[in-house]
Amino acid sequence: MKVLIQLKSDMxxxxxxxxxxxxxxxxxxxxxxxDPYPAEKFDVNVTAKEILKRFPEDNxxxxxxxxxxxxxGRRIMGSASFAExxxxxxxxxxxxxxxxxxxxxDKTFYNTVFKRLLDIGDIIGVKGHVFVTRMGEITIHVKEYxxxxxxxxxxxxxxxxxxxxxxxxxxxxxxxRQRYLDLIVNPEIRxxxxxxxxxxxxxxxxxxxxxxxxxxxxxxQPIYGGxxxxxxKTFHNTLDTTLYLRIANELYLKRLIVxxxxxxxxxxxxxxxxxxxxxxxxxxxQMELYVAYKDYEWMMELVEEMVEKITLDLHxxxxxxxxxxxxNFKRPWKRFTMYEAIEHFTxxxxxxxxxxxxxxxxxxxxxxxxxxxxxxxxxxxxxxxxCEAQLIQPTFITDYPIEMSPLAKKHRSAPGLVxxxxxxxxxxxxxxxxxxxxxxxxxRARFEEQLELGRRGDPEAMILDEDFLRSIEHGMPPTAGLGxxxxxxxxxxxxxxxxxxxxxFPQMRPEKTSSVEGQDNKEFSDAGIPGEWITILQHAGxxxxxxxxxxxxxxxxxxxxxxxxxxxxxxxxxxxxxxxSWIENM
RNA sequence: GACUUGGUAGCUCAGCUGGUAGAGCACAUCCCUUUUAAGGAUGGGGUCCUGGGUUCGAGCCCCAGCCAAGUCACCA
Numbered sequence: 001m002k003v004l005i006q007l008k009s010d011m012x013x014x015x016x017x018x019x020x021x022x023x024x025x026x027x028x029x030x031x032x033x034x035d036p037y038p039a040e041k042f043d044v045n046v047t048a049k050e051i052l053k054r055f056p057e058d059n060x061x062x063x064x065x066x067x068x069x070x071x072x073g074r075r076i077m078g079s080a081s082f083a084e085x086x087x088x089x090x091x092x093x094x095x096x097x098x099x100x101x102x103x104x105x106d107k108t109f110y111n112t113v114f115k116r117l118l119d120i121g122d123i124i125g126v127k128g129h130v131f132v133t134r135m136g137e138i139t140i141h142v143k144e145y146x147x148x149x150x151x152x153x154x155x156x157x158x159x160x161x162x163x164x165x166x167x168x169x170x171x172x173x174x175x176x177r178q179r180y181l182d183l184i185v186n187p188e189i190r191x192x193x194x195x196x197x198x199x200x201x202x203x204x205x206x207x208x209x210x211x212x213x214x215x216x217x218x219x220x221q222p223i224y225g226g227x228x229x230x231x232x233k234t235f236h237n238t239l240d241t242t243l244y245l246r247i248a249n250e251l252y253l254k255r256l257i258v259x260x261x262x263x264x265x266x267x268x269x270x271x272x273x274x275x276x277x278x279x280x281x282x283x284x285x286q287m288e289l290y291v292a293y294k295d296y297e298w299m300m301e302l303v304e305e306m307v308e309k310i311t312l313d314l315h316x317x318x319x320x321x322x323x324x325x326x327x328n329f330k331r332p333w334k335r336f337t338m339y340e341a342i343e344h345f346t347x348x349x350x351x352x353x354x355x356x357x358x359x360x361x362x363x364x365x366x367x368x369x370x371x372x373x374x375x376x377x378x379x380x381x382x383x384x385x386x387c388e389a390q391l392i393q394p395t396f397i398t399d400y401p402i403e404m405s406p407l408a409k410k411h412r413s414a415p416g417l418v419x420x421x422x423x424x425x426x427x428x429x430x431x432x433x434x435x436x437x438x439x440x441x442x443x444r445a446r447f448e449e450q451l452e453l454g455r456r457g458d459p460e461a462m463i464l465d466e467d468f469l470r471s472i473e474h475g476m477p478p479t480a481g482l483g484x485x486x487x488x489x490x491x492x493x494x495x496x497x498x499x500x501x502x503x504x505f506p507q508m509r510p511e512k513t514s515s516v517e518g519q520d521n522k523e524f525s526d527a528g529i530p531g532e533w534i535t536i537l538q539h540a541g542x543x544x545x546x547x548x549x550x551x552x553x554x555x556x557x558x559x560x561x562x563x564x565x566x567x568x569x570x571x572x573x574x575x576x577x578x579x580x581s582w583i584e585n586m
Numbered sequence: 587g588a589c590u591u592g593g594u595a596g597c598u599c600a601g602c603u604g605g606u607a608g609a610g611c612a613c614a615u616c617c618c619u620u621u622u623a624a625g626g627a628u629g630g631g632g633u634c635c636u637g638g639g640u641u642c643g644a645g646c647c648c649c650a651g652c653c654a655a656g657u658c659a660c661c662a
Binding site for chain 2: 157168
C-alpha cells in the first residue's frame with residue numbers, strides 16, 4: 001500500500017490540479033465500493049436522436065429507457081440536478097432528483113457520487129423515463145444511473161446557444177493529434193466521417209451492382225509502379241529484400257484483367273513520399289477500376305453516372321455547396337479536349353504548334369518553362385497555370401500529351417496524344433482515366449523512355465516492370481482504367497477545406513515527448529537518492545546527473561521542500577545533509 | 587523547400603512603451619435548489635514552446651531552433 005501511495009505521488013507531480021482531483025475522486029469511488037470501470041455490459045434500448053425525434057410526436061413513448069453516453073455538462077442545484085448526456089447520435093438532458101436516486105436515508109449516491117465524484121467527460125448509463133421540463137426541453141428523468149467509465153482528464157468545454165458556439169475547440173494541431181477530442185466536442189466532425197463512409201459505400205454499391213469484382217492487391221511491392229511518384233522504402237528481413245509501399249495498384253489490377261476478370265476494382269491506400277499540403281497526405285485512398293473491352297469514352301459515362309449517384313445518395317440532390325460555390329454533378333458534364341480548354345481560357349489555339357512556338361506562347365501567357373521541358377510538358381504547364389483552377393463545375397479534360405502518360409494508349413486519331421481524361425472539379429483533379437495501353441511492344445518502349453528520364457535524374461520516373469510486361473505479352477483485352485481520389489472527392493462531398501479534415505489521423509510531425517519521461521534513473525539511485533525524490537528532482541529541473549552534480553545543495557534542498565509543500569506530498573522532507581550527500585555521490 | 591502568421595492556466599483568449607502573469611469557461615469550497623452557453627461568493631491552478639543574447643529587469647526586443655496554420659512550389 002505504501003508503494004502505491006508513493007507511486008501515486010510520483011505520478012501526480014506531472015499532473016495538473018484538475019487531473020489530481022479526478023484521480024482522488026476515482027480513489028473515493030473505489031473506497032465506496034464502486035467500480036469505476038465495470039466489466040459487464042450495459043444494455044441500451046434507445047438513442048438520444050430517436051428520443052428527440054419521436055417524443056414530440058407521441059408523449060407516451062420512451063417511458064422505460066436505458067441509455068449510455070458521456071456527461072458533457074452539469075447544472076447542480078442541491079436536491080435536483082441536470083446533466084447533458086452525449087451518445088453517438090446526439091445530446092439529451094438528464095434530470096436527477098436526490099430522493100429518487102436515493103430513496104432511503106443514505107444519500108451518498110447522489111450527494112457524494114453524483115455531485116462530487118462525477119465529472120464532465122465521465123461515461124454513465126442511466127435508466128428512466130422521458131418528459132418535458134418547464135423550460136420545454138425533452139429530458140430523461142433518471143431513476144438509476146451507473147458509472148461505466150471514470151475520465152481522468154478534463155475535456156475542452158464547448159458551449160453553444162442559438163447556434164452561437166463559445167470557446168470552440170478549433171486549434172487544428174490539437175484537433176488532428178487528438179482526434180478523439182475533436183470527435184467528442186465537435187459533433188459535426190463525426191458527421192463528416194459518416195458522410196465519407198457513406199460516400200465509399202455508395203461507390204462500392206454502384207460498382208458491385210455492375211458485377212465488378214472487389215479485389216485486394218499487395219501494398220508491399222518489390223517494384224513500385226503505376227504512377228509517377230517517389231515511394232516509401234522498407235525492408236523484408238526473411239526475404240532479405242527491399243520492398244516499397246505501393247504508389248498505385250494499377251499494374252496489379254491489369255494483371256487481373258489479363259487473368260480473365262472483366263471488371264476489377266480496389267479501394268486502395270497508396271503511399272507517396274512527397275510534400276504535404278491541404279491537398280496531399282503521404283497516405284491517401286484511391287479507388288482504381290479496370291473494365292475489359294471498354295475505352296475511355298465509356299469510362300467518362302461511368303464516372304458521370306457514378307458520381308451523380310453518390311451525390312444523390314449523400315445529399316438528395318445533384319448540387320453540393322463547396323466553399324463559395326455550388327457544384328452541380330448532374331449529367332452530362334462539360335467536356336473539353338486539353339487543347340480546347342487552353343483555347344477557351346487563353347484564346348490561343350496551340351494544337352498545331354511545334355515545341356519552339358509553344359515555348360514562345362507560354363512565355364507570352366506568363367507561364368514559366370525551362371529547356372528540359374518537352375512539348376507535352378509545356379502543354380501540361382499551360383493547362384495547369386491557366387485552366388485547372390478555373391474549372392469549378394465538374395469538367396472532363398480529354399486527350400493528353402503522350403509524354404506524360406506512359407501507361408495510356410495512343411489516341412486513335414490525334415497523333416502525339418493519348419486517350420486519357422481527367423475530371424476536374426472545384427479547381428482540382430478528382431480522377432484520372434485512360435484507354436489502357438495493351439500493346440506490349442509499345443509499352444516496353446514507353447517504359448524505356450521512362451528509364452531514360454530516370455537516368456537523367458527525374459526521381460519520379462517509372463521503373464520497368466518486367467513481370468507486368470510479361471503479363472501483357474500474353475494479351476490484355478482493350479481495357480478502360482480509372483483512378484479516383486477518394487479523399488479529394490470526400491473533401492468536395494463534405495465541403496471540407498483540407499484533406500486533413502477528411503482523414504481521421506492525418507500525418508503530422510511526431511509530437512516532442514517530455515524529456516523527463518523515460519529518463520535513465522540509475523545514476524540517481526546509485527547516488528543513494530530514494531526513488532520518490534528522483535522524479536521530484538527531475539521535476540525541479542535536474543533531469544540529468546550532470547545537472548544535479550553542478551547544483552548548489554542548499555538551493556536543491558529548498559526547491560525540494562518547496563515542491564513537497566506545493567504538491568502536498570505525503571512523504572517526509574529530506575534533511576539538508578542528505579541532499580548534500582546525494583549531490584556529492586553523483 | 588520558401589515566405590507570412592501564431593504558440594501564455596485543462597479549453598478559448600487578453601496582456602500597454604520592457605517594470606511583481608490576467609479574464610471567461612472548466613476545477614475546488616459554499617449559497618441558491620426545475621436549470622439550460624444557469625446565477626452569486628470565495629479560492630486554487632502557469633516551464634508565458636525551447637535555447638541563447640541585449641538589459642538593472644524580458645511573456646514582450648534580437649538571434650537560433652521546435653511545432654502548427656495559411657500562401658506558394660512539386661505530387662493525387
